[in-house]
Amino acid sequence: MPELPEVETVVRDLRPLLVGKQIAHIRASRAALRRPWRRDWAGQLIGRCFKEVRRRGKWIIVDFDRGGHLLVHLGMTGQFTIQHATAPIQNHTHIVWTLGGGREHLRFRDIRRFGSVEFFPQTAALDALLDEKLGPEPWQLPRGWRRRFAHSQRCLKAILLDQRVVAGVGNIYADEALFAARLLPTQLGSQTSTAQAQRLRQAVICVLERAIGARGSTIRNYVGGSGLRGGFQEEFAVYGRLGQPCRRCRSAIACIRLAGRSTHYCPKCQRPAALGEVS
DNA sequence: CCGACGTCCTGCTAGC
DNA sequence: TGCTAGCAGGACGTCG
Numbered sequence: 133m134p135e136l137p138e139v140e141t142v143v144r145d146l147r148p149l150l151v152g153k154q155i156a157h158i159r160a161s162r163a164a165l166r167r168p169w170r171r172d173w174a175g176q177l178i179g180r181c182f183k184e185v186r187r188r189g190k191w192i193i194v195d196f197d198r199g200g201h202l203l204v205h206l207g208m209t210g211q212f213t214i215q216h217a218t219a220p221i222q223n224h225t226h227i228v229w230t231l232g233g234g235r236e237h238l239r240f241r242d243i244r245r246f247g248s249v250e251f252f253p254q255t256a257a258l259d260a261l262l263d264e265k266l267g268p269e270p271w272q273l274p275r276g277w278r279r280r281f282a283h284s285q286r287c288l289k290a291i292l293l294d295q296r297v298v299a300g301v302g303n304i305y306a307d308e309a310l311f312a313a314r315l316l317p318t319q320l321g322s323q324t325s326t327a328q329a330q331r332l333r334q335a336v337i338c339v340l341e342r343a344i345g346a347r348g349s350t351i352r353n354y355v356g357g358s359g360l361r362g363g364f365q366e367e368f369a370v371y372g373r374l375g376q377p378c379r380r381c382r383s384a385i386a387c388i389r390l391a392g393r394s395t396h397y398c399p400k401c402q403r404p405a406a407l408g409e410v411s
Numbered sequence: 412c413c414g415a416c417g418t419c420c421t422g423c424t425a426g427c
Numbered sequence: 428t429g430c431t432a433g434c435a436g437g438a439c440g441t442c443g
Contacts, residue, residue: 135436166419166438190437208436209421224421244420246437265438286414295438302436351436352423371436392416394434 134206135190136270136300137343138354138362142212143187145357146238149214150182150194154232162226166207167248169227176200177229177251189266189299193258200253203261207246209353213239243353266299270336273298278329281321288324288332289317290391301336303393304349304371309336311370316402317395318388323405342367370396 134142158174183197192212194202204212217230217237227249229238240249252258267280277298281291291297292306301309310317312335315328324332348354348362351372355361365372369379374387378398387396 138436205437207420207438242420243422244435244437246420284413290414293437304436349436354436391414393437 134210134348134354135302135305136187136340137305137346137364138348138356139187139190139192139206139300140344141348141362142206142357143185143192145360146192146212146214147185149236149357150185150231150238152182153236154181155179155229156232156234157230159228159230160226161228162245165226165242165245165248166205167250169249170251173251176253177202188262189269189295190302191262191266193262199255200251201255201258203248203250203252203258204240205248207242207244207248209243210247211239211241211353211355213241213355213357213359215239215359265295267294267296268298270298270300270333270340273333273336275330275333276326277333278324278326281324281329284321286321287318287390288315288321289393289395291321292332292336293391293393298336300340303395304351304368305336305339305343307371307396308339308343308369311398311402312339314402316404317390317397319405325405328405370398372396 155177158177160169163169163171180196182194184195186193190205192204215237217235222241224243225239225241227240231238280297284291288310289306292301313332315332343349343364346362346364346367347356349364350361351365370385373385373396375384378385378401381400383398383400385396386399387394
């Protein structure tokens with residue numbers, strides 16, 4: 133569920149609440165996450181102090197002051213929140229870290245268990261894993277990022293969903309960015325001109341920045357690090373708007389299946405590549 | 412090598 | 428009213 137804006141919001145919420153705090157206790161009621169939580173990690177983590185909370189793509193990284201890291205992915209339904217220790221523990225809460233003093237909890241909840249929480253004692257192993265899985269952050273993409281898909285026979289929607297092309301874009305923001313760039317999700321990477329690729333890069337950055345400004349999108353389960361819902365779903369141009377009028381031209385928003393995901397677009401505003409436009 | 416598709420899991424809802 | 432098929436913000440293994 134959560135894409136870059138939602139993960140960034142969680143990170144910004146948690147950072148001031150976690151940094152400087154110590155882990156007093158850990159209870160893992162369910163270890164069978166996407167990547168299993170190992171029971172022996174608890175003993176290694178107790179007593180450590182939080183140093184920083186940061187994001188890379190859709191991954192949350194928690195650093196400890198004497199080394200070691202937690203790597204968290206929210207999958208589709210993950211929630212990573214700070215709550216009072218007295219707040220009722222919701223079902224599907226898999227891991228609870230009690231913070232020093234015992235008055236607060238850091239909790240990982242994930243209904244579908246597509247998410248994960250892992251401990252990395254060594255920084256090198258963490259960096260290697262992230263480097264292997266992720267391409268550049270959207271803001272680091274060079275103007276010539278077209279090279280990354282210029283020879284691809286995949287459609288632009290599938291390309292945007294590939295975390296090694298650009299890190300952090302998921303199903304919602306891929307659709308929103310393609311609308312903002314006025315490009316069809318079905319257009320092949322190999323049929324995309326330099327100008328179109330630059331427009332798409334700008335659109336991705338613009339859409340993600342606006343979504344972060346609205347604290348991300350809440351469709352169902354997503355909440356930020358302090359339990360607040362997002363607001364960007366109110367500003368969707370195409371996602372989830374099948375049959376509704378395009379905000380720009382009033383024609384009906386269409387929905388097709390692409391790369392195994394529902395894909396929303398405006399058939400009138402989003403045009404195919406002009407003949408001969410691609411070199 | 413590349414791209415398409417099924418699978419992991421639970422909950423909700425549209426449609427019969 | 429009640430049941431069930433299908434779908435949901437992600438990622439990865441397998442297959443052709």
